[in-house]
Amino acid sequence: MRLKLSLVLALSTLLTIHAQEISDTSFGKGLINFVAKDSSFSIKFAPRFQVRSISSWDHNDSSYESPEHNFIVRRARLKFDGFAYSPKLRYKLELGLSNRDISGANQFNRNAPRYILDAVIMWNFAKNFELWAGQTKLPGNVERVVSSANLQLIDRSLLNSGFNIDRDLGIQLRHKTKISGNFLMREKIAISQGEGRNVTEGNEGGLQYTARLEFLPFGTFQSKGDYSQSDLKREATPKLMLGFTYDLNEDAVKERSVLGDYMFKSDGSLYQTDITTIFADAMFKYNGFSFMGEYAKRTADNPIATDVDGVTPTDDIVLIGSALNLQAGYLFPSNYEIAGRFTTVDYETVTNTLPSKQYTLGASKYIVGHKLKVQSDLSYTTLDGNEDNITFRLGFDIHF
Incomplete structure (x- = not known):
């Protein structure tokens, strides 16, 4: 209730700002753009927000x-960003309001809705260096870091839903290096809590390193455009990004590293094991054509969770395996687009999770x-x- 009241008050204040103090804007560039007189x-x-309809047919023996x-x-978001004190000190705050945005409450976030998606400060403290602090997406697979506002199909792939490392609380250091000519290399490292977003009860496992x-x-x-799907800018020359991510979550306590269910023992304590996730991905665009490819693999030191005696298996298993998405x-x-996607997910036998393949054909305006x-898109999935x-x-989708 307090959060809702604060939002109403903040928005009322912004909407009463004198028109001359608001910079020119247009649809799609923010509902309000305000810069202080002293800069x-x-x-x-x-x-x-995004609204959608879904129709699903399951196959039963010989018929559907x-x-x-x-x-x-699916999503309803309020996003605030800008700079504070200096253009070199930027910030982003994004709040989620839909049921899917705020679900996942548990005892480690006080069983409260998880309104905060991003709350991060980004400081360009030296040439080509940025320090990020707060809660935001980790530098994982490119598909996850692409905003849900900028997707080519209705939603992300099975690879992403099964293997991504999502958001977490911590710090990130980012740097870019010009190798030669137009050749650019970007380096990103992160140290985070390892339990995902909005945890308020401290770190139950170890730290996460990305x-x-x-x-x-x-x-x-x-x-x-390397972090936006579809070639809306119609790149005049070929553009390519190749990315490689290594992530180690020490003493992880969830079935999917920072996501999934907590792995509890019979005495209420948490099972812990080191979980490693690697990604290799690519984004290519040229003259209206776009391609994205991803490979993911997750391993764990001891994927089968055991009880307090260290021997008896519990019902929890780390979802180890690999996936490919093209x-x-x-x-x-005319700004109509056709797109296709193929995804295969292959979990290890120990997880008791069936391998799956999905074929998707989509059309957008x-x-x-x-x-x-x-x-719109049509998907055929086989387990x-x-x-x-x-x-x-x-x-x-409508994004102001």
Whole structure:
């Protein structure tokens, strides 16, 4: 209740600011853009939401069952960003309001809705160096770091849902190096708590260490297009990013590193094991054509959780295995796009989780780029070649 009241008061204050103090803006560039008269701070407020319908058919023996339908507000976000004191000290605050955004309450975050997605300060303290502090996405697979506002299909892949390392609380150091000509290398390292976002009860396991290298042999993409799907800028020359991430979560206490269920023992304590996740990914764009490829692999020192005696297995198992995701699309001059995706996920036998493959075909109409668009996709998913599903999704995005 207090959070909702604070938001209402903050928004009311922003909306009463004199018009001359608000910079020119247009749809898709923030609902409010405000810069202090003395240029000591700025703030941009940009709400967005996604609504969609989903129809799903499960295969039963020799035929498909009657479809299940639902309509959801998949995401509803309030985003604030700008600079404080100096343009070299930036910040980002993003709040989630939909049920999917705030779900996942447990005793380690006081059983409260998890409103905060990002709360991070970014300080450009020296040439080509930035220090980040707070809660935000870790430098993991490119698909996860791409904002959900800038996706080519209705949602991310099975690789991402099973293997991504998501958001966490900690610090990150980022640097970029010009190797020669347009060839750029970016280095990102992070030390974080290792339990995901909005944990308030301290660190139950060890720390998490993440390192990522990115190579851009043909120079930077337009408008940070390496972290936005679809070639909306229609790159005039080929652009490529190759990324490699190594992540170690020491004494991890969740089944999917920073995500998934906590692994409890019978006495209420938590099972701990080291979990390692690696990613290799690529983003390519040229003249309306885009391609993204990802490989992920997760291992654990002792994936089968054991009880207090160190021998008896509990019901918890770290979801170790690997996945491959390939995605491509072409944007026509009319701003219609067709895209396809193939994903395969192969968990280790010990997890008792069936391997799966998914084929997705999508079509989108970009009215104002990713800020206003209509998307649809059709997916065929098979589990171990036996259990099949067909899902059709239709979605609408609006981002001020």
